[in-house]
Amino acid sequence: MDLFSFIKPKNELEQQGTAPEAKQPYVPDEMWTKCPKCGTLLLTTDLEENLHVCSKCNHHFHLGARERIGIIADSDSFTELDAGLTSVNIIDFPGYDEKLEKGKSKSGENESVICGTALIRGIKTVIISMNADFMMGSMGTVTGDKITRAFEYAADNALPVVAFTVSGGARMQEGILSLMQMAKTSGAVKKHSDAGLLYITVLTDPTTGGVTASFAMEGDIILAEPGALIAFAGPRVIEQTIRQKLPKDFQTAEFLQSKGFVDRVVDRRYLRDTIGHLLAIHNYREV
């Protein structure tokens, strides 16, 4: 390659078929993560350090249930409740057994929600964290039961609850029994609330259907991550129903805040401090 080729535009080089591809250093794929929103290539280690938020456009990447607990709870403080509970095909719904197996292997979890106790800035809290990798975070009977148990545990032990939601809604493969979990979890929230205890929800992308229409919207304080889709009926369903295009930013966290249904949209990097501060304001003390 002659000296001048270095100052030629790269595309010209490519056209000539002389692009020095072979000379590019080898970069393993996992070193870089492309932001799905702005397309920027981000160094994966930087992205992790930035709590999976794009440093260019502020896009909040999806987090698994345990990753979520990892960035909110004090390190090694999480103790899981009801870890062994897992769904069975209670109404013999065709194909559900396979879907459950797939959900388990994809997420490495037994159910679409993880519950437990943890310290958040030293304050003991019950954490409920949903997992989108398990059947879209859908709420079946075991999901509903684990959430109910978590609220009952919190009520019995005078603990606050922080719930991170991500869900496609009620799990239709369990028919009416999954719908009943909306009422059941709502009852558990009420019981906890009547004991004078604090419940904070953090709505993350996406939170929809029967979860939006139950415990997700029942927090004393409702936080949401930037850009998260939060809906009762998803945008596609609405477009099909009303046959018109939806307004821009419709059903985003910011939209819900402007309409009065979210207290505060909080950047993930401030979430732990915000929750810790709110817990302290409600007189919960470090243990």
Next chain:
Amino acid sequence: MSAYDKVLAARSTKKLTSMDYINSLFGDTFIELHGDRNYSDDKAVVGGVGMLNEIPVTVIGLEKGRNTFERMERNFGAAHPEGYRKALRLMKQAEKFHRPILCFVDTSGAYCGIGAEERGQGHAIATNMMEMMALKTPILSVFIGEGGSGGAIALAVADEVWMMENAVYSVISPEGCASILWKDSSKAAEAAECLKMTSNDLFELGVIERILREPTAGDQKMFESLKLLICRTFEKNLAVPVDELTRQRYNRFRKIGAQ
């Protein structure tokens, strides 16, 4: 009748609506009360007070309308958030005066639209369920036609839930289920079987307490016996101390799917 036949029957415009039941049970003692005191009066929800024999009752129904004009006006029984909030306002009023609450459910679902989302459909349904669970007065919900998902359960967190023989109650419409699972809404009949949404299915699953034989229009004798049944249930539950009543209501739902 197949499950899907029951779905179609439940949707039939010939089916008696909430207003038919209210008129036949309450006669001219019914006084309709309007509005959620916040936004508007949603005509998909009808509510008010009346006498059931000797018992003052708050009655609320999801109303589809009985002719084309009414159906348009009532949005085919698909309520907006203000409809659920009207229902809750009337239920709170009933609690204050310790009046039992009778709900009639008949809806394809809570309305899906821009206004419904903007005004917090999810929030409205969630709030109703949460408040109903602890309401210090007896609640009875009767499914008379379609029981469409969140839009139905928002009026069915009750001490007892009864269903007309050919009513249905489901987490999703069979068409919706078929199109999501099999990308083919024409498999709705198959989905209807799988979803276990008929009154018999629900009774077996322990989700409802009673299956009722459906009255026909004008059959006052059948309405009288239904009235008697409702009155007896209210009398029984009015005698239960309220804390015990709400504890029983909580446990009624708590045991569904309990591990």
